[in-house]
């Protein structure tokens with residue numbers, strides 16, 4: 589594998605570098621609940637500063653739709669970043685407007701940092717229109733001499749700060765992207781078998797798409813989280829008020845057939861935790877995956893976690909595999925009654941004799957929230973969707989633009 593790395597940029601002394609990080613951390617009421625992605629960004633930021641560069645940092649947070657929204661401000665991130673770097677981090681209250689321009693123009697001497705406000709407050713960042721993305725990227729490019737791409741979690745997106753910006757300036761991958769690629773390559777090039785992939789989480793339609801491509805590469809695919817209900821529905825079971833992608837049921841039926849042809853095991857839950865409503869104080873009960881609507885909550889029952897029997901089955905498969913990639917919490921781990929499935933799977937992953945990788949913003953946050961430490965896993969990837977697309981063997985635009993060859 590090759591990709592342009594920092595050394596390809598030559599001396600950065602006195603230059604202004606614009607760097608795309610993925611600082612998309614969970615924030616609740618203005619408080620960052622997991623700073624893993626900020627920590628993962630530090631090595632490159634420190635490397636740039638130590639070379640005497642002025643560093644303009646850009647990122648997105650959450651999914652605002654092209655306009656400012658206070659709850660998606662990167663303000664709290666600037667403060668945390670400053671603590672972790674132990675350096676001042678100036679913060680601009682817009683992306684490319686007056687505040688950003690003033691801050692960039694007055695960026696003090698060498699090795700100083702400026703964080704611009706959430707890129708997705710500007711419609712140009714994620715626009716489907718190439719010209720709009722280019723126009724926004726050009727405004728970002730005007731701040732700097734060179735571009736460093738280090739937001740691994742977004743390299744599967746053709747967005748202004750990921751793709752077009754890299755075309756406009758001399759550009760290279762940062763240290764986080766290098767590290768991530770090094771680990772993911774081990775998963776794609778002759779993974780030690782058995783190789784299991786565990787999928788969960790709530791971005792169901794995004795993730796269902798990867799299954800078709802993953803099937804030929806793995807020995808078993810374990811399905812939990814929000815997507816399990818579309819699989820159960822594909823088998824003809826009722827799923828109450830649980831998360832369900834009705835229009836994907838036929839696709840899922842196709843996956844089940846394809847898996848059977850390939851001799852790959854798709855392992856589905858046999859029991860689930862069903863709740864009366866979405867909340868930590870909900871009544872809840874464990875039921876067979878076939879009888880979700882037969883609890884006291886009837887058709888309004890919500891499946892919010894895999895059950896204990898399923899967790900034990902999944903843990904057994906994970907512990908006997910030699911390569912495991914896990915993306916997506918098994919249940920609504922943020923609410924204590926629905927965290928056990930995720931906890932069991934995380935515990936099993938720490939026992940893998942081989943390489944066990946956790947990927948995804950919420951999955952990484954989940955293992956830390958449940959008390960696991962980073963060093964208990966082979967690797968915690970900052971990218972969920974990006975990692976999955978990499979494992980599928982797809983070309984990722986944000987890497988292609990950095991001269992990536994497999």
Ligand code: ADP
Nearest residue numbers: 789790791813814892919920948949950951972
């Ligand atoms: P990641 O960020 O790791 O890629 P996702 O963003 O796809 O994962 O999904 C994370 C979210 O999935 C969590 O907030 C969790 O509460 C939610 N989730 C997991 N299981 C369920 C379920 N059964 N119903 C609803 N939401 C779920």
Ligand code: MG
Nearest residue numbers: 948949950972
């Ligand atoms: Mg997520």
